Amino acid sequence: MKNHLLTYGSFSEYEIDKIVNEYSEELTFKKRDYIVTAGEVSHYQYFILEGCMRGFIIDYQGKEHNIIFGFEDFWFGDMESFDSGKAAIYNFQALEPLKLLAISKENWDKISTEIPSFIAYKCKLFQNAMMFQQMRIAEHLTQSAEQRYYNLLQKYPDVIFRISLKNIASYLGISPEFVSILRKRAVQK
Amino acid sequence: MKNHLLTYGSFSEYEIDKIVNEYSEELTFKKRDYIVTAGEVSHYQYFILEGCMRGFIIDYQGKEHNIIFGFEDFWFGDMESFDSGKAAIYNFQALEPLKLLAISKENWDKISTEIPSFIAYKCKLFQNAMMFQQMRIAEHLTQSAEQRYYNLLQKYPDVIFRISLKNIASYLGISPEFVSILRKRAVQK
DNA sequence: GTAATTTCTTAAACTACTTCAAGAATTTAG
DNA sequence: CTAAATTCTTGAAGTAGTTTAAGAAATTAC
Numbered sequence A, B: 001m002k003n004h005l006l007t008y009g010s011f012s013e014y015e016i017d018k019i020v021n022e023y024s025e026e027l028t029f030k031k032r033d034y035i036v037t038a039g040e041v042s043h044y045q046y047f048i049l050e051g052c053m054r055g056f057i058i059d060y061q062g063k064e065h066n067i068i069f070g071f072e073d074f075w076f077g078d079m080e081s082f083d084s085g086k087a088a089i090y091n092f093q094a095l096e097p098l099k100l101l102a103i104s105k106e107n108w109d110k111i112s113t114e115i116p117s118f119i120a121y122k123c124k125l126f127q128n129a130m131m132f133q134q135m136r137i138a139e140h141l142t143q144s145a146e147q148r149y150y151n152l153l154q155k156y157p158d159v160i161f162r163i164s165l166k167n168i169a170s171y172l173g174i175s176p177e178f179v180s181i182l183r184k185r186a187v188q189k
Numbered sequence C: 001g002t003a004a005t006t007t008c009t010t011a012a013a014c015t016a017c018t019t020c021a022a023g024a025a026t027t028t029a030g
Numbered sequence D: 001c002t003a004a005a006t007t008c009t010t011g012a013a014g015t016a017g018t019t020t021a022a023g024a025a026a027t028t029a030c
Helices: A002-008 A013-022 A079-084 A105-114 A117-142 A145-155 A165-172 A176-188 B002-008 B013-022 B079-084 B105-114 B117-142 B145-155 B165-172 B176-188
Strands: A024-029 A034-036 A044-050 A053-058 A064-070 A091-094 A098-104 B024-029 B034-036 B044-050 B053-058 B064-070 B091-094 B098-104
Touching: A002 A013, A002 A117, A013 A024, A013 A105, A024 A044, A044 A079, A053 A165, A053 B117, A064 A165, A064 B117, A079 B117, A098 A105, A105 A117, A117 A145, A117 B053, A117 B064, A117 B079, A117 B117, A145 A165, A145 A176, A165 A176, B002 B013, B002 B117, B013 B024, B013 B105, B024 B044, B053 B165, B064 B165, B098 B105, B105 B117, B117 B145, B145 B165, B145 B176, B165 B176
Parallel strands: none
Antiparallel strands: A024 A098, A034 A091, A044 A098, A053 A064, A053 A091, B024 B098, B034 B091, B044 B098, B053 B064, B053 B091
């Protein structure tokens, strides 16, 4: 996390130490464990030290839809629940054994007041997240399922080794069967 | 804009005055005018005082896809171009006669250093934008075209009076012809 | 190490939505 | 006020992607 803080923000050694060692706690989860469950209130923000996870939403039919994947050096959490104290709408689940740093709402607020440059850091992260999501919407509007699949593989070639076809399909908004067909097509070419 | 600054940030009268009167310039655009053109560098962030606009992207076939609409009290701009100085990828075009406040990169940076609480304000805005986009992705993954259309009408009933069917269709990622069919269906019920 | 569970593949039938085309209605421009 | 341009509607034909079902392959669990 130290590297990440230094890359996206400007902190003193002392401040970094405070954030990482005083205000964060290290947590581990097994594969398939839930870090955040929709319907429950989430009081933490999480930073991935090791492993990967998915964030998903459950629709009115009970189907799961992946909204996001997170790998090393990635912040996540149900921001809305964290801020408002209302029930989370997203689920976050470990796809590999996960090692996280967790910061409670209480400590998060302390950091924000005690370390002014943390706000600029947050700002940068939200901005990046916003631009990322906007690009993802653009991709949904401009590309076919097939194009979205190849686009993902090209942008994140290693994803395929860590995320199951089923989860990739869900993230892209395609049925797993159709991804299977696309794979076959690619082989035949 | 003053109201918006006070709602989402905490500023003194003096600071607000400085932002609005010293660092912003008022611009007007006619309907169909481009505020930002993809391919050109954009050095401004814009705040809508009156009117509405669309942000869109052009795909490899030359087709336009609406990414966003903005009404009164809305900030917009090609954030990526503004930040990096590279060419914008989004177009922004007036859908009604537009009255804007524009803040140049230079002044934007001045505000950020001279008025510390502006960063927290920005942070809040980016966070809201991020959550909004995330919800939009969730809607694309969980809902059919028909559901997305009704969902939009329910959430923003007045949109229909200000935005053409064609532009609504583009925003939802549906063909205008199909929206026409949906409208007919709704009337028949 | 074996049974149980989950993931992936394949194929056939289906459908939500698109594309194309052409006319009607509305808006814009001079 | 009229012509030109754009937007909206309707219908018919087409297709990208879904659904269902069932077996094969891989992974998980004890």
